[in-house]
Amino acid sequence: MAGPIRIAGFSGYLGDRRSALDEAMAGDPVDVLIGDYLAEFTLAMLAARHRNDPSRGYVEYFLTQLEPHVPAIAERGTRVVVNAGGFNPAGLAEAVRRLVAEAGADLRVAHVEGDNVLPRLDELQAEGHGLASVDTGEPLSSWRGRPVAANAYLGGWGIATALRAGADVVVCGRVTDASLTVGPAAWWHEWEPTDFDRLAAAVVAGHIIECGPHTTGGNFSGFTEIPGLVAPGFPIAEIDSDGTTVITKHSGHGGAVTVDTVTAQLVYEIQGPRYLNPDVTAHLDTVRLSEIGPDRVQLSGATGSPPPPTTKVALFAPIGHQIVTTLYATGLDIEEKVALIRAQAEALLDDAEAELDVSAIGVAAEDPQRQWHATVQVRIMATAAEREPLQRLVAGVGQLYLSSIPGFFTDTAARQAATPSTRIDYWPALLDVGAVGHVVVLDDGSRIEIEPCAAVEKPSQPEHPAPPPWEPRSTRRAPLGRVAHARAGDKGGNSNVGLWVSNPDAWPWLRSLLTSDELRRLMPEAAGLEIVRHEFPNLRAVHFVLRGLLGTGGSSNLRVDPIGKAVGEFLRARLVDVPEELL
Incomplete structure (x- = not known):
């Protein structure tokens, strides 16, 4: 047309x-x-x-x-x-x-x-399609979950x-x-x-x-x-x-x-x-x-x-249960208060086979002018194969008002989870495109088979060498976000983040600053992870993949930000040495 x-x-x-x-x-x-x-x-x-x-x-x-x-x-x-x-x-x-x-x-x-290849999983594996995890390389047969969804x-x-x-x-x-x-x-x-x-x-x-x-x-x-x-x-x-x-x-x-x-x-x-x-x-x-x-x-x-020659298959399976509850700590000794809450939560689980994460969200201000400036949220999340220990944990937290930290309170206007929800795990795999059906069904019932592209090519990401060092000049400590934008997201268990500058004069500095080692310094949570770094000169952007930051995926990890949406904004808040002329 x-x-x-x-x-x-x-x-x-x-x-x-x-x-x-x-x-x-x-x-x-x-x-x-x-x-x-x-x-x-x-x-x-x-x-x-x-x-x-x-x-x-x-x-x-x-x-x-x-x-x-x-x-x-x-x-x-x-x-x-x-x-x-x-x-x-x-x-x-x-x-x-x-x-x-x-x-x-x-x-x-x-x-x-x-x-929908869920009904064909046994058939596909019998034909030699291992549906190995993109992240670990392990075959699907090794997964502890029983898939309830598998879509190419x-x-x-x-x-x-x-x-x-x-x-x-x-x-x-x-x-x-x-x-x-x-x-x-x-x-x-x-x-x-x-x-x-x-x-x-x-x-x-x-x-x-x-x-x-x-x-x-x-x-x-x-x-x-x-x-x-x-x-x-x-x-x-x-x-x-x-x-x-x-x-x-x-x-x-x-x-x-x-x-x-x-x-x-x-x-x-x-x-x-x-x-x-x-x-x-x-x-x-x-x-x-x-x-x-x-x-x-x-x-x-x-x-x-x-x-x-392959296409992605997203598989999901229930692997147990999870529950989240929150309370608040105010004023002095926040670390000690959170430590006591963690110890009490561990005691409530009573050696059950469970994962527990107790996180303080926020930092209490010095000389706060309002009560909320001195208050942090304490998030308690736990997962287990069975519901019972999680129900015991939440019921027990509700019995700590008189026997826990000073100032213990919850937001009684917000509904707290009373029963655990199903925990869903994610398994990303690859499957030969020729093994996937692709069919158009018209309104008269006729079916048209779509053939895969005859020309295929095994993909590979380019490798970008480490950038040259930045020549010393007059700098000032400032948040990275005063100069750079960022956007972060998720790909299964990996978090990705792209950082870029609008000002062309800032590009040589940004690409020199943002090495993989510098990213590990800026984000200690990623210190032990494999980090993949690429540059996009046309966009004046540096892009990182943080492998495994999100566990096996957003549906099953214990992070407060389960799909990494705020990773970029966290990095923008970190202080770096910025050339004076860029500020």
Whole structure:
């Protein structure tokens, strides 16, 4: 089709604001609306619903979002592509068809399936697919968990095929987040599977808009300069036939699109300069960003190479139970107070086989002017194979009011957990793409098999040598965040963080400062971890992967910040020697 395709997001995760589709429909005209609902842990939750009721297992509130707009979507000819199908894309597709019929609209609905490999795990292992952990290399057979969800990440060609066959609404399960953008772009521009540079550009665009308001100022370290953050708008990607893309947003909506807000999302939840997708390996270090107008940032220079021969499979299994309770310590001797609480919690567990973490959150101020300035939260989290010791712990903490630290209190207005919840472990694996089904099911029941890309290439991340030392000059101790932005996220058990500078003059200093050793000094929690470091000169960014910081994943570790969202803001608060001229 002529001209660039305009793709607008309206959901960045399961739980994103429900009004987003209303906002998008009231906003600027677009060709395709995409909704991303699935994080890694979300499928495990939806799988439980599906097991309890085979007719469920999809994101049900998507139907509530869609229902009032069915007539307008049909009238405008707008396509809708979502991964809200979760564990049951066929069920959601059928529910959408009922909505369309009730509205008397003329919309065709298709779904994409094949990502759910849970029923095939024994078969796949018998065929020699070990489904080894990406993190440890151990085969799936060694895992203590019994999987309840196993979903392979699919590419965008199923979506493109469904749109080419006339579908107006395409419901997917676990496609990659970027596939929601790649599929429509490939359909619109009639790209071929070997158009790797163009596909890479679409992957980059999809990665940038997949998290919605992240690109318009949400979770941005420079948030104080962004207008309208009470409700930042959702982004739009305008992708041309050669892959050149402009990131923008609906006019009049909150937030802003700048080079820095786009950079923040570009370095989010990546493992390095090579960004792997089932359709292409995108080379993020070739991407260039330029501001070409208010709320308009152009992406150019994206290059791609053949996709890897494998795709990721996310497996989840229950491995026991967990519980969290909180109380408060005030005033002097905070360390001693927390130590007593820890000792009392250990005694309540009574040598049970359990993991216990007691953490003080915050620091009491010296000469505090208000009680809350002298108060820290004490978080008690415990995990165990059985519920009983955890129930005993929480009941026992509730009996410590008269026999624990001075000033012992809890927030009685906040509901404390009374019963343990299920603890879910995560197992990331790789599976040959040829062993994964990828099928489009049209509204007449016909099925179209999607073949994997014939050209594949084993991926590898580039190695970046240690930067040259910074020449001594006049410096001042200041928080790193006075000069640098940061964005952090998670990839299973690994935390990633990208730090970058807007000022080109600050780039030589930043890359020289941020060595792996310096990161270990700035973040002692990572001192014993393997750290992978990469540079993105076009973005003036240094990117780190902290392997194992998050245990085996956000669903099962004991950290207060379980998926590492605040790692970047912590690093920005650390004092470093900053050249005077940069301040």
